[in-house]
Every structure is written in C-alpha cells, then in structure tokens.
Amino acid sequence: MNESDATTFSHVPVLLNEAMDELNLHPGKVWVDATAGFGGHLQEMIKRLSGDGKFIGIDRDKQTLSMLRNKLADKAHLFHANYTEIEDVLREAGEQQVTGGILADLGVSSRQLDDAERGFSFLRDGPLDMRMDQSQNLTAEAIVNNYSEKELAEIIFMYGEERHSRRIAKRIIERRPFKNTLALADLVRGCVRPSKYDDSHPATRTFQALRIAVNDELGSLKSFLQQGIQLLAPGARFVVITFHSLEDRIVKQIFKEAALNCICPPRQPICTCTKRSQLLVITRKPIVADKKEVLANPRARSAKLRAGEKLA
Numbered sequence: 001m002n003e004s005d006a007t008t009f010s011h012v013p014v015l016l017n018e019a020m021d022e023l024n025l026h027p028g029k030v031w032v033d034a035t036a037g038f039g040g041h042l043q044e045m046i047k048r049l050s051g052d053g054k055f056i057g058i059d060r061d062k063q064t065l066s067m068l069r070n071k072l073a074d075k076a077h078l079f080h081a082n083y084t085e086i087e088d089v090l091r092e093a094g095e096q097q098v099t100g101g102i103l104a105d106l107g108v109s110s111r112q113l114d115d116a117e118r119g120f121s122f123l124r125d126g127p128l129d130m131r132m133d134q135s136q137n138l139t140a141e142a143i144v145n146n147y148s149e150k151e152l153a154e155i156i157f158m159y160g161e162e163r164h165s166r167r168i169a170k171r172i173i174e175r176r177p178f179k180n181t182l183a184l185a186d187l188v189r190g191c192v193r194p195s196k197y198d199d200s201h202p203a204t205r206t207f208q209a210l211r212i213a214v215n216d217e218l219g220s221l222k223s224f225l226q227q228g229i230q231l232l233a234p235g236a237r238f239v240v241i242t243f244h245s246l247e248d249r250i251v252k253q254i255f256k257e258a259a260l261n262c263i264c265p266p267r268q269p270i271c272t273c274t275k276r277s278q279l280l281v282i283t284r285k286p287i288v289a290d291k292k293e294v295l296a297n298p299r300a301r302s303a304k305l306r307a308g309e310k311l312a
C-alpha cells in the first residue's frame with residue numbers, strides 16, 4: 001500500500017462515541033491522541049470541537065504517520081514517536097500539560113494487520129517482521145531464529161498466555177530458521193490442539209506474544225500511563241482502549257494505584273475522600289462494544305475502554 005491509499009483505506013475506529021463521551025470534550029484545551037493511527041478518533045475529536053483546541057497526534061509507525069499527515073497536517077500537530085516520549089512531544093508542541101485529555105487506542109491498526117509486508121498476520125504470507133516502528137532493529141525473525149528455547153517458551157507463555165508454549169518453542173528450535181509468517185503459523189498449528197471453547201486461529205496467541213516482545217508493548221504501556229497521569233492538568237481525562245487481557249490488567253492496575261485511597265462513587269466529579277489520589281477512576285468496570293458494533297466491526301469484540309480524571 002502506498003501513501004496515496006491513505007484516503008481510500010478505512011480503519012473503523014472502535015468505541016468511537018464512548019471514547020468521545022469519556023474524554024468529556026471541551027473547547028480551547030490541549031488534546032493528545034497517543035496512538036493516532038488513521039486518525040479516526042482524532043478526526044472525530046477535532047470535528048466535535050469544531051477545531052477549537054490544540055490537537056496533538058502521536059504514532060510510532062512512520063508509514064502510518066505520513067499517511068495521517070496527508071489527512072490532518074493542517075488541523076493537528078503530528079509526531080512520529082513512541083508514546084513513552086509523550087513529555088518530549090508535548091514540550092516540542094509548546095505545551096507542559098494536557099489540559100483536555102489523552103486518548104490511547106492500543107495495538108495495531110487494521111491496515112498494519114492487513115499489510116502482509118509488515119509481518120503481523122498469520123493469514124497472509126510475509127516476512128517475520130512485526131515492528132511498529134520500522135527504524136528499530138529487533139524483528140520477530142531475530143527473536144524466532146536467535147532466542148533460546150527457554151526464552152521463546154517464556155515469551156509465548158507470558159505474552160500469549162499459550163498453554164502449549166513449551167511444545168511450540170521446542171518445535172521452533174528443531175525447525176528454524178524461519179523467514180516467513182505462514183511457515184511459522186503452520187508450525188504452530190501442528191502444536192496446538194483444537195479446542196471446542198476457542199474458535200480463534202491456533203497461531204493467534206503465539207503471534208500476539210511475538211508482537212508484544214518485538215515492540216516491548218507492555219513495558220511501553222506502563223511507562224506511558226505513569227507519565228501520562230503526571231502530565232494531565234486537573235480535570236483532564238485519560239481514556240484507554242485495550243484489546244487483550246494483559247493490556248487491560250496493566251491499565252486497571254495503574255489507574256487503581258493512581259486512585260490510591262479514593263473511594264468516591266464513579267462519576268462523582270470531585271474526589272472528596274483523600275488528598276493523595278491523583279486520579280478518579282470513572283469506569284469501575286470497563287466499557288465494551290455493544291452487539292451492533294461487534295457485528296459491524298469484529299475488531300471491537302475484545303475492546304475494553306477505561307477512563308480516569310486527574311484530580312486537583
């Protein structure tokens with residue numbers, strides 16, 4: 001896909017209305033979309049506020065960002081960066097605090113998944129790459145072909161929650177080197193017993209694990225959430241959409257730690273119970289997509305949205 005396809009390619013933004021509601025949009029504030037992608041959420045924020053505010057978009061994927069520039073360069077400040085660099089990005093944009101809110105819609109976009117050359121898909125043959133930021137050195141191929149059996153089993157178990165991790169790691173070692181996605185997906189299929197409770201592709205969990213390891217997704221997420229909470233001005237919102245339990249657990253835990261001792265009921269605008277809390281957790285239970293959205297966009301099936309508000 002080339003850059004001119006940006007306008008024709010569609011990535012359907014997940015939980016769009018719910019994210020806008022939880023951001024509590026107000027004119028004249030600073031808003032950050034930390035995973036701007038194809039700009040679905042960012043564009044909606046700008047539209048709902050009629051452009052009244054400062055809009056900052058971040059994405060670590062250079063190709064995605066240059067497509068986004070074609071679409072939104074005149075309306076938003078766009079940065080090719082990891083969201084762990086949010087403080088530097090803000091400074092470069094001339095801001096010290098986020099007065100409106102931060103949105104993060106985690107994971108990979110449909111475009112990244114569908115582009116075989118990026119190596120994220122177990123359904124399309126491509127190089128074992130999986131880098132979101134193509135300027136980094138570590139690829140899935142390097143992990144699969146160089147890591148020890150123990151390291152591979154740990155990655156597949158921890159980041160993929162795959163019961164058959166040891167068997168998969170053993171077979172990888174026996175059969176490597178691997179260069180392409182489909183060869184690896186076939187090997188995994190041979191190691192995983194089909195389950196009547198799980199209709200996902202047998203390679204789903206192994207590919208998820210490798211992607212998380214290549215991009216250090218969980219480490220980056222922790223650091224970003226902690227920094228993001230510090231950078232919010234009082235009253236500003238943090239809205240995060242996750243797609244698997246490992247991410248959701250981290251968001252839940254870090255929000256909970258920041259809300260330390262806060263026992264205010266959800267949606268109460270001011271924390272009255274303690275001065276130590278930094279965040280009021282607005283969503284005690286995550287918001288999920290309704291049946292209609294899941295039918296229209298199967299990606300929404302596993303989405304969970306959590307939101308918090310910075311306290312004074």
Ligand SMILES: C[S@@+](CC[C@H](N)C(=O)[O-])C[C@H]1O[C@@H](n2cnc3c(N)ncnc32)[C@H](O)[C@@H]1O
Nearest residue numbers: 013035037038039040041059060061082083105
């Ligand atoms: C699910 S997509 C976002 C889609 C976007 N909300 C939209 O509506 O078009 C996730 C995006 O986050 C980016 N991303 C993932 N991890 C990132 C990180 N650590 N820093 C910055 N961007 C990241 C990916 O490159 C991808 O483009």
